[in-house]
Amino acid sequence: MSENLTLVTMGGDYAERYGFRDPEDFFVKAPKGLNHEVVEMISRLKKEPEWMRELRHKALDTFLAKPMPSWGNLDMLSRINFDEITYYLRSTEKQETSWDEVPENIKRTFDRLGIPEAERKFLAGVTAQYESEVVYHSVKEELTKQGVIFLDMDSGLREHEDLVREYFASVIPVADNKFSALNSAVWSGGSFIYIPPHTEVTIPLQAYFRINAENMGQFERTLIIADEGAKVHYIEGCTAPVYSTNSLHSAVVELIAKKGATIRYTTIQNWATNIYNLVTKRAVALEDARVEWVDGNIGSRLTMKYPAVVLKGERAHGEVLSIAFAGPGQHQDAGAKITHLAPHTTSQITSKSISKDGGRATYRGLVKVRKGAEGCKTSVQCDALLIGHGARTDTYPTMEIDEDDVRVEHEARVSKLGDEQLFYLRSRGLTDAQARLMIVNGFIEPFVRELPMEYAVELNRLIELEMEGSVG
Amino acid sequence: MSTNDTLIFACHDVHVTVGDREVVKGVDLAIRRGEIHAIMGPNGSGKSTLANALMGHPMLTLSGRVELAGEEIAELDPDEKARRGLFLAFQYPVAIPGVTVASFLRAAVSARRGAEVPVREFRKELVARMEQLEMNPSFAGRYLNEGFSGGEKKRLEILQLLMLQPRFALLDETDSGLDIDALKIVAQGINAAATAESGILLVTHYQRLLNYVKPHVVHVFMDGRIVRSGGPELALELEERGYDWLEPVAAAGGGR
Numbered sequence: 001m002s003e004n005l006t007l008v009t010m011g012g013d014y015a016e017r018y019g020f021r022d023p024e025d026f027f028v029k030a031p032k033g034l035n036h037e038v039v040e041m042i043s044r045l046k047k048e049p050e051w052m053r054e055l056r057h058k059a060l061d062t063f064l065a066k067p068m069p070s071w072g073n074l075d076m077l078s079r080i081n082f083d084e085i086t087y088y089l090r091s092t093e094k095q096e097t098s099w100d101e102v103p104e105n106i107k108r109t110f111d112r113l114g115i116p117e118a119e120r121k122f123l124a125g126v127t128a129q130y131e132s133e134v135v136y137h138s139v140k141e142e143l144t145k146q147g148v149i150f151l152d153m154d155s156g157l158r159e160h161e162d163l164v165r166e167y168f169a170s171v172i173p174v175a176d177n178k179f180s181a182l183n184s185a186v187w188s189g190g191s192f193i194y195i196p197p198h199t200e201v202t203i204p205l206q207a208y209f210r211i212n213a214e215n216m217g218q219f220e221r222t223l224i225i226a227d228e229g230a231k232v233h234y235i236e237g238c239t240a241p242v243y244s245t246n247s248l249h250s251a252v253v254e255l256i257a258k259k260g261a262t263i264r265y266t267t268i269q270n271w272a273t274n275i276y277n278l279v280t281k282r283a284v285a286l287e288d289a290r291v292e293w294v295d296g297n298i299g300s301r302l303t304m305k306y307p308a309v310v311l312k313g314e315r316a317h318g319e320v321l322s323i324a325f326a327g328p329g330q331h332q333d334a335g336a337k338i339t340h341l342a343p344h345t346t347s348q349i350t351s352k353s354i355s356k357d358g359g360r361a362t363y364r365g366l367v368k369v370r371k372g373a374e375g376c377k378t379s380v381q382c383d384a385l386l387i388g389h390g391a392r393t394d395t396y397p398t399m400e401i402d403e404d405d406v407r408v409e410h411e412a413r414v415s416k417l418g419d420e421q422l423f424y425l426r427s428r429g430l431t432d433a434q435a436r437l438m439i440v441n442g443f444i445e446p447f448v449r450e451l452p453m454e455y456a457v458e459l460n461r462l463i464e465l466e467m468e469g470s471v472g
Numbered sequence: 473m474s475t476n477d478t479l480i481f482a483c484h485d486v487h488v489t490v491g492d493r494e495v496v497k498g499v500d501l502a503i504r505r506g507e508i509h510a511i512m513g514p515n516g517s518g519k520s521t522l523a524n525a526l527m528g529h530p531m532l533t534l535s536g537r538v539e540l541a542g543e544e545i546a547e548l549d550p551d552e553k554a555r556r557g558l559f560l561a562f563q564y565p566v567a568i569p570g571v572t573v574a575s576f577l578r579a580a581v582s583a584r585r586g587a588e589v590p591v592r593e594f595r596k597e598l599v600a601r602m603e604q605l606e607m608n609p610s611f612a613g614r615y616l617n618e619g620f621s622g623g624e625k626k627r628l629e630i631l632q633l634l635m636l637q638p639r640f641a642l643l644d645e646t647d648s649g650l651d652i653d654a655l656k657i658v659a660q661g662i663n664a665a666a667t668a669e670s671g672i673l674l675v676t677h678y679q680r681l682l683n684y685v686k687p688h689v690v691h692v693f694m695d696g697r698i699v700r701s702g703g704p705e706l707a708l709e710l711e712e713r714g715y716d717w718l719e720p721v722a723a724a725g726g727g728r
Contacts, residue, residue, distance in 0.1 A: 424565065
């Protein structure tokens with residue numbers, strides 16, 4: 001551990017449990033900063049096909065040409081120094097399928113985070129990404145026999161080039177926004193999943209993302225295709241050491257739910273508070289398909305993330321259920337985007353945010369209904385809870401409805417953790433801290449009950465840490 | 473046994489202010505173990521303020537001495553008072569969305585007993601107490617007071633009284649908003665909680681609860697003071713004559 005790095009003060013025991021760091025031991029590391037040489041180096045290292053190499057270079061041009069977003073937390077965004085970031089870092093020579101083969105220091109990291117144990121207990125498959133590359137990957141044999149493909153994105157491109165070429169950037173075009181262009185230029189790692197028709201993967205697949213190095217950029221790319229009538233639940237988690245300098249995490253996630261398919265994508269984002277988390281996530285749902293984003297944001301300095309569902313086929317259903325916890329110095333700018341293109345499509349957005357002691361949460365949502373998409377239903381509910389002094393919440397719900405035959409429900413509520421609620425609980429013997437935690441846990445309960453049990457326990461524990469040292 | 477040993481609850485010269493307005497203007501009470509007292513008074517007389525201030529409501533400032541089983545508790549935080557055995561049944565219990573009745577009660581019972589109550593033991597006790605109050609078992613899984621009817625809220629307060637087994641309970645308008653059947657059940661719960669060792673103070677506007685819960689002492693509360701104390705017959709007299717005939721007494725006592 002370098003002595004000259006100061007630990008950023010964080011609530012709870014993040015530094016101890018997740019914030020530990022390993023010596024930066026790399027196999028290949030790109031020089032700092034971003035240019036065509038770095039892009040070329042990444043593509044050559046990965047021995048990619050020509051079309052991908054070209055896509056990366058074009059994407060870099062797009063990234064460089066596009067201005068930074070003109071909305072959101074401009075002050076925080078202006079602090080990202082793209083020249084100081086390392087865009088590619090490979091720590092190991094190759095990917096392993098057995099934890100025993102993973103280099104000792106990295107294995108220790110994932111052991112401390114409980115990943116191998118979780119895999120044994122309740123997962124159908126796991127990828128573990130460390131810096132830019134997936135260092136461990138494993139999937140239950142019976143899934144492979146059913147024709148399920150669960151690979152890291154690089155292997156996906158090598159082994160299933162046709163599928164990747166067909167769908168890569170089909171949901172989120174390279175030029176969608178500045179950060180999708182950045183990801184497209186320097187992407188590395190992430191998951192590639194294909195579920196064959198009428199195949200149900202009943203136990204979750206998980207990916208775990210770890211950034212260890214300082215001033216690092218992680219740009220994983222995930223593509224999930226659920227074929228007709230297929231069903232899958234994918235879960236991702238992430239942590240990083242706590243540094244005083246900033247790192248950047250900018251993922252692109254594309255989901256394709258074909259006719260009658262169901263995809264649930266669950267995220268528990270617990271980055272250290274020096275990470276800028278600028279992520280683009282979008283799904284396309286065809287006829288009778290169902291896509292659910294279950295999105296929990298606890299960590300990071302600034303998160304800007306608006307999981308989207310494009311309801312393209314009749315009767316498709318899209319759902320975004322999210323919670324955000326913004327402590328001191330954090331800004332969670334999160335939301336959802338639903339586009340109703342086909343008749344009788346339905347959507348539901350439930351957003352819950354907690355801002356505490358100077359923390360800031362923003363809900364930014366967009367629901368669009370195109371002309372001709374008759375009989376659609378959409379419901380948006382935003383609840384914000386303010387705790388302590390200087391906490392801030394903003395809600396920007398936008399509706400663009402071009403069709404008359406639509407049912408729209410919208411409800412927004414802001415509440416302050418109330419004196420009367422606290423007094424009631426304290427009059428029953430609960431301490432001030434216990435009472436606050438109970439109120440907050442109750443507030444996020446609609447989210448927590450959607451998580452697999454192990455994740456619910458972990459999330460409640462994270463919230464408990466965040467609530468420590470809470471003052472009136 | 474000296475007087476102090478038999479007293480479960482006492483207050484001396486208690487004043488309560490809301491902001492800079494004095495609402496309770498000097499109250500003395502001495503309640504012995506095994507006794508039920510009733511404070512009756514018209515709306516706005518300050519009796520609910522007294523009950524909330526005794527529990528330690530943060531918006532109310534209390535001065536004077538308050539003793540629970542001989543120990544001074546006036547300065548303690550509400551949770552400390554609760555753990556020592558003081559209880560307040562709220563007139564308007566607040567909702568806590570997302571927290572089930574069962575998980576709330578288990579946390580409260582654990583706090584009161586000073587040790588985590590094992591789940592199975594807790595469940596058994598909860599089911600028995602709920603049966604006693606003729607509550608549907610599904611009640612335990614509902615969110616605390618969220619969407620509860622007035623009667624359901626009051627019943628839940630009494631369920632808490634039975635589960636927490638306080639040494640001294642303040643019951644603030646527990647009879648309001650109850651139909652006659654619910655009133656009987658609630659009264660039966662209060663009677664079950666009244667043990668030889670504990671004490672109860674009923675704060676009420678009407679005397680109809682007193683048909684089912686027999687107080688040993690009735691205090692008439694007007695304009696921030698106890699203006700008269702007597703036996704159960706005083707409640708009947710109030711029922712018959714209202715509070716108006718007492719008004720001059722309050723004024724004579726130094727009123728506003």
